[in-house]
Amino acid sequence: MENFQDKISEVVIRRLSDYLRCLNYAKSKGQTLIKSSDISTECGLKSSIIRKDLARFGIFGMKGKGYNIDELIKEIEKILGLNKTKNVVLIGAGNLGTAIIKYQGIKNANFNFVAAFDNNSDKIGKMIDNTKIYSNERLNGFIKKNRIEIVLLTVPSSETIKIVDSLDPKFVKGILNFTSVILPPEKNNIFIHNIDLAKELEVISYCMKKCLS
Amino acid sequence: MENFQDKISEVVIRRLSDYLRCLNYAKSKGQTLIKSSDISTECGLKSSIIRKDLARFGIFGMKGKGYNIDELIKEIEKILGLNKTKNVVLIGAGNLGTAIIKYQGIKNANFNFVAAFDNNSDKIGKMIDNTKIYSNERLNGFIKKNRIEIVLLTVPSSETIKIVDSLDPKFVKGILNFTSVILPPEKNNIFIHNIDLAKELEVISYCMKKCLS
DNA sequence: TGATGTGAATAACTTCACAGCG
DNA sequence: CGCTGTGAAGTTATTCACATCA
Structure with missing residues (x-):
């Protein structure tokens, strides 16, 4: 089959x-x-x-x-590969990152947030639901040690490129990029998906305009 | 042109x-x-x-x-119609809703959150950035009075249908649906876009699997 | 009878390849 | 010369329409 x-x-x-x-x-x-x-x-x-x-x-x-x-x-x-749990990490534990970890639909889909990473020292060590926040410095070590393949990126746009370039393609195979920086669909053999909330608003706004005129 | x-x-x-x-x-x-x-x-x-x-x-x-x-x-x-500010409201002031209001990319794209709505009485009256949270009861009145055309939906999935059906197509022309309930692209002449965060993970996970095998 | 499964037709989208112009 | 603009070709995706079978 x-x-x-x-x-x-x-x-x-x-x-x-x-x-x-x-x-x-x-x-x-x-x-x-x-x-x-x-x-x-x-x-x-x-x-x-x-x-x-x-x-x-x-x-x-x-x-x-x-x-x-x-x-x-x-x-x-x-x-879709949802029959086995997939471990993912989140980089950037701000509002959006926190909301994503708590988002029920993702848990239902058998994705498991094993760690979050952030530069803000106030956040380090805290928990978001069952996910602990670590310093960004520990990111690559964690990915290597835990064979993480999927990364969700919710950092400020200014940090996007730096972080993406720092990820080791030996381990990371996919990035979901929620920042406003457009990344190509593939880079160093890593699949990248951009999710741009503003784009979705722009699209619906265009559809409406087109329909009404 | x-x-x-x-x-x-x-x-x-x-x-x-x-x-x-x-x-x-x-x-x-x-x-x-x-x-x-x-x-x-x-x-x-x-x-x-x-x-x-x-x-x-x-x-x-x-x-x-x-x-x-x-x-x-x-x-x-x-x-894209970004040359004039568009007023939108958010229904469901949970984690995701809050994150969306604070999301810088949307502000840059000239969308303005004029109000948020929630059933939770602890939240009513509070602010998210400059956006005030009102009771759901006031939703339709607000939409009518302020001629709101775009609604972002970030309520629990169980409430999705009820709320969508309650929206008056006379005013609301577009819905961005962030809940896990799939809605058709159009209903009562209202454009609907589903944004399903789990779907994005599923897609990237499939792409990776396909590529690696 | 009431649904599926599917070839054939159609439509939509993308890429090629190159003429044309500043 | 280096780019754009664009028909023509190629590719992919969708819809139609109907034979098929429980």
């Missing part, structure tokens, strides 16, 4: 993630079966693309009935 | 937003001209698509030289 997975683009993965939310919601309401058309209305997609996405990974429904929700959840979680 | 703007897709707008960050960064370093190939390396894109994106909006550079940074910034800000 694994060989279905070559050449999957990011948009497909993003949709799978949406399906998962939708499925968990349906499950929480006691449903056990779901039609592609149900998922489609919830996610604002055509039902055919949902079936195609799933078929691509060797997931098939029952003709005339739909998909088994439990099975579908399990399969998608496996594809 | 405005008639260049029909049929622009969201990905183009997202790129424009990236260009803007990149341009502001270049400007802050004292640059006055920029080549499409400079933007392209920073954003991880091909230079031709940048030129095409800009040409689409009637923005042209100088052959052999590049683009004038100041002009380009002004044009893109105009396209």
